[in-house]
Amino acid sequence: MTTLLDPTSERAPGTRERAVRPATLDGATIGLLDITKARGDVFLDRIAERFEAGGHTVLRFAKPTFTKPAPIDLRHEISAKCDVVIEALAD
Amino acid sequence: MHDIVNLEALGVPGVFLASSEFTDAAAAQSAALGADPAVIFVPHPIQDRTDTEMRDLADDAFAAIMTAIVSPVTEQ
Amino acid sequence: MLPDGLVAIVKRDCPTCVLVGPVLAELRDRSQSAVTIYSQDDPTFPEATGGSIDDRDLNVSFALDLDTVPTLIRVENGQEVARTVGWSRDHWAELTGIGELGVGLTDHRPGCGSRTQDPAITAARSTKEGERHLQARRVELGTEEDEAEAMYERGWSDGLPVVAPTAARVVRMLTGTTRAPEDIVAIIPPDLVECTVEKIAINAVMAGCRPEYLPVVLAAVEAACTDEFNMHGLLATTWFSGPVIVVNGPITKAIGMNSGINALGPGNRANATIGRALQLVIRNVGGGRPGDVDRATLGQPGKYTCCFAEHEDACWEPMHVERGFRAEQNTVTLFAGEGVRGMVDQLSRTPESLTRSFAACLRTTAHPKLPIAFDAMIIITPDHLRVYEEAGWSKARFRDELGALLQIDGHEMVRGASGIEEGIPEALAEITLPKFRDGGLLIAHAGGAAGLFSGIMGGWASGSVGSESVSREVRI
Numbered sequence: 357m358t359t360l361l362d363p364t365s366e367r368a369p370g371t372r373e374r375a376v377r378p379a380t381l382d383g384a385t386i387g388l389l390d391i392t393k394a395r396g397d398v399f400l401d402r403i404a405e406r407f408e409a410g411g412h413t414v415l416r417f418a419k420p421t422f423t424k425p426a427p428i429d430l431r432h433e434i435s436a437k438c439d440v441v442i443e444a445l446a447d
Numbered sequence: 448m449h450d451i452v453n454l455e456a457l458g459v460p461g462v463f464l465a466s467s468e469f470t471d472a473a474a475a476q477s478a479a480l481g482a483d484p485a486v487i488f489v490p491h492p493i494q495d496r497t498d499t500e501m502r503d504l505a506d507d508a509f510a511a512i513m514t515a516i517v518s519p520v521t522e523q
Numbered sequence: 524m525l526p527d528g529l530v531a532i533v534k535r536d537c538p539t540c541v542l543v544g545p546v547l548a549e550l551r552d553r554s555q556s557a558v559t560i561y562s563q564d565d566p567t568f569p570e571a572t573g574g575s576i577d578d579r580d581l582n583v584s585f586a587l588d589l590d591t592v593p594t595l596i597r598v599e600n601g602q603e604v605a606r607t608v609g610w611s612r613d614h615w616a617e618l619t620g621i622g623e624l625g626v627g628l629t630d631h632r633p634g635c636g637s638r639t640q641d642p643a644i645t646a647a648r649s650t651k652e653g654e655r656h657l658q659a660r661r662v663e664l665g666t667e668e669d670e671a672e673a674m675y676e677r678g679w680s681d682g683l684p685v686v687a688p689t690a691a692r693v694v695r696m697l698t699g700t701t702r703a704p705e706d707i708v709a710i711i712p713p714d715l716v717e718c719t720v721e722k723i724a725i726n727a728v729m730a731g732c733r734p735e736y737l738p739v740v741l742a743a744v745e746a747a748c749t750d751e752f753n754m755h756g757l758l759a760t761t762w763f764s765g766p767v768i769v770v771n772g773p774i775t776k777a778i779g780m781n782s783g784i785n786a787l788g789p790g791n792r793a794n795a796t797i798g799r800a801l802q803l804v805i806r807n808v809g810g811g812r813p814g815d816v817d818r819a820t821l822g823q824p825g826k827y828t829c830c831f832a833e834h835e836d837a838c839w840e841p842m843h844v845e846r847g848f849r850a851e852q853n854t855v856t857l858f859a860g861e862g863v864r865g866m867v868d869q870l871s872r873t874p875e876s877l878t879r880s881f882a883a884c885l886r887t888t889a890h891p892k893l894p895i896a897f898d899a900m901i902i903i904t905p906d907h908l909r910v911y912e913e914a915g916w917s918k919a920r921f922r923d924e925l926g927a928l929l930q931i932d933g934h935e936m937v938r939g940a941s942g943i944e945e946g947i948p949e950a951l952a953e954i955t956l957p958k959f960r961d962g963g964l965l966i967a968h969a970g971g972a973a974g975l976f977s978g979i980m981g982g983w984a985s986g987s988v989g990s991e992s993v994s995r996e997v998r999i
Contacts, residue, residue, distance in 0.1 A: 358670055361688045362660040363679055363725040363807040365716040370662050372482045372676055375455045377518035387459075389450065398498050399464075399489075402505035403512070425449040435457040440516040443451055447466035447493040456676055481665030481673060 378439060381412060387438030389426070390418040396445035403442060422446070448476040451484045462515040464508060466491040485515040525587075525603065528556035529619060530596040532584055533575065535568035537635035540593045543610050544569030546625040553621050556597075563592065563638045581639050585648070589637040595619075609634035653694035658705065659721060674729070679807055681799070681827060685729035696724040699734030700741065701999060708741055709748035711809035712755035713816045718744065718808045723800070726807055730800035735778045736793055739855060740800045742997040743768050743830075746857040747801060751991040757859050757983060758811040761818050764983040764990075765826035766805075767860035767900070768798055769967050771843035772853030774997055775832035782832040784971035787863055787902070787978065798828030823862040834968045837908060839918035842967055846994050853997035858900055858965055859983035859990040868907070869975040874914040877907060878921065881977070882928035886958060888981040892936040892946035894956040898963040898982030898992070904970030907977045918966065929958035960985050965992055 362370060378384060386407050388400045404414045415437055419426045426434075434441055451461040462485040465473060473486050489504045496504070531547055533540035548571040551558045559576065562568050563584055566577035578584055587594070591608035597618050598604065607614040611631035616622045638644060664673045670687050674680055686692070697704055697720070704721035711718045720741065727740050747754045747766050757764060770780060781791035789795060805811045813822070835841045835850070843854040866884045871877035881901065889897035911921060933954045938946040947956070963985050970978070983990050 357666060358664040358668075358673075358687065359690065360662045360664065360674075361657060361690060361693050361721075361725045362662050363688055363722065363729055363803065365711075365714055365718075365722075365808050365810060366660050367714065367716075367810075370660055372452075372456075372480075374483065374485065375458050375460045377460045377516060379518050381513075381517060391450075393493075395493050395496060395501055398501040399505045402502040403509065406506070406509050419450070425453065431450065431453055431457065435454060435459050438459060441451070441454050441459050441461040442464065442512060442516070443461060444464035445466070445489070445493060446463070446469050447491065476667075477665075479665040479667040481663070481668045481676075 381410075381440070384439040385413045385415060385437060387415050387417060387434045387441040389434065389441055389443040390416070391422040391443060391446060392418050392420075393422050393445060393447060399445045400442075403444070448473060448480065448484060448486075452480050452482045455482070455484060460516050461485065462487060462512055464489060464512075466493045487511045487515060524601045525596070525598045526557060526559045527598050527601065529554060529558045530561070530598055531558070531593055532561045532563065532578065532587065532589060532596075532637070533569065533593045534563040534635070534638060535565040537592050539610050539632045539634045540569070542628060542632060543593050543625070544571040546610070546615070546628070548572045549624060550619060550621065553624075554619060556619075581644065581648070584637055584639045589639050591634040592637050593634055594637070650691050650694050653697065654690040656704065657690055657693060657721060658719070659693075659725060678812075679729065679803075681802060681806065683827065685803070686731050688725045688728040692728045693721070693724050696728050696732065696734050696737055697721065699724075699737035702741065709744050711744070711748055711805060712811065713758060714810035716808050716810070718748075718804065722808050723804055726803040727796070727800040729807075730803050731792065731796040732800050733778070733792070733796075736797050736800075738997050738999045739768075739770060739774065739778070739793075739797050739853075740804075742853075742855045742995045743797065743801045743857065744804055746855055746993045746995040747805070749993050752857050752859070752993040753990045754805065754809075754811075756988070757990055758805065758809075758817050760983065761820045762983055763819060763821060763823045763861040763981075764859040765823070765829065766798075766801060767825065767858045767980065768801065768830040769842055769856040769858065769965075770797070770830065770832045770854070770997075771835065771841050771848070771856070772997065773851060774853035775835075780832035782834045782969045786831040786969040786971075787829065794830050794832070795828055798830030801830075802826065802828065825860065825862050829860065831967075831969055834905070834970075837905075837968050838912040839908065839921075839966075839968060842965065843994060845918065845966075848994065848996070854994050855997060856965070856992055856994040858980075858992045859898070860900060861981040861983075863902065863978040863980045865976045866979055867976055871910065874911050874916045874921075875924075877910050878924050879928060881979075882925055884979055885925075885929060885964075886931070888958075888979065890945055892940065892943060894931055894936060894947065894958050895960045895963070896984055896986075896989075898965070898985050898990075899959060900965040900967060900980040900982065902967045902969050902978035902980065904968075904974055904977050905972050906975045908968060922964070922966070925964075926957065926959075930955050931958060962991075 451463045454461045467488045468491045561578040562575040567574045596606040702720045706720045780793040868880040888899045933952045936947045937952045
């Protein structure tokens, strides 16, 4: 395990920070990323219904396989088209 | 987990959903990536649930999902 | 605390220790005192005594300040009262009170060097000591994280890769200064953070500095964070300028800086990394990031790094001497500079003509119709300086002559003149104004021996809203 010394003023937390969340989902496009394990699609179908019922735009994506991280172009597509992403469903 | 961490690094807030069996693996993968992504756990099992049960799990998780992807309201 | 009685420290890799192994066993038999044996390299040695206490981490040996093995010590009430090194029947008899030890052995034999004297070991140990005293927060990278990516992802980079600041590297960097790591060097804007020598060392490692560059970086940070230099304003401005470091004094040669060909370009580690370290300190410690507090409209590549040394063995006094330092003092001078422009003059053989070239080109820094408000720096190269040297013009004369040529008629500069709306207020039309305020023009000498081109670097706003160039002595 590599340990480094913090070069900053240490006023921010030391771990990699999460991306800034939007204040509201109004007008946001919501990406649903299916890792393609069994039953995850039913789960995400329901999540999609709930968001669409709230008037949100939902885009669906699926990984080719759950055994590897998503391919780069899929990640780029999601980041270009979506404001937030929900990935499901690992077990 | 890697996907959410990568997407967060690209500036897309994300949340990962997994069964409660995944708790230790989630912690280990987060540590290995040096990140702290938002993770929501749903009760195990998953594979043999009926469609109705899956939809209920989704409904139960929905509030937590909203909290994870929207910034908290601060007092003015 | 040492155990009372006799204490011996040995190592297997020492013929004299091998020799006295049986003697130590004999001492155990014959002496009333306890005999405690430590081994520096192998606890199964000596076989004659059934092994020894493991001191492979050398904690006991270092505590006893050994230089030789075997060392035999007599301890009474927890205190050392006598010691002898190597093998000598007489000395061992005197120390132990037991005569005729080691019958059949030679009378005496010198010992070998203790492992605590091994330079690699002492270096590693002092690194471990140094590491324990580092105060910066430790950041654990995930096992799957790539080291280079991890630093980008934490926002520590200026866009180019940085060297991972491990504790060992930071300890090594700190050997470049006699200053204490916890000394506060400056308050860094914009977050107004108290910045220690250690924090600067961490960023200097990331920049790629060698330890001997650290004193220059420390002086640069100190100079940049003065009120007069106004680093905060310089960060926040939409203008192009960034901190430019001119280094003077014997240190430039000592650390291998470049004042010649490509002095402002790439290829020299000291030039490249000293300037970069300053910028990393400002962004990482001070919190001054582009797009955030740094609002430069365009910026310029010199904001990655801009640091060079002056040629000092020339006919004109170097910048630091002009600014009141002695030639043998080491200094940094911080200037809020844009990128460098070139000035061609391949035909002027007289100082008068060349000075007119300089004046014509300097007229246009920032804008030809804006006097006084912006500073500048000339970097005169050897081929151009030769014109002045051959004519016997001092630096002071050059300044005077140039200054006279840069007195500009207000009419030329008022708003609307020459069909250009930019300019000075109409009310100043009748006045003659200097292009540069007093102290607003710096002159440095650097560059390769061939090339009838000098450099002109525009500055930033002068005075209380802008920046004053600042010099500081470099303290090792």
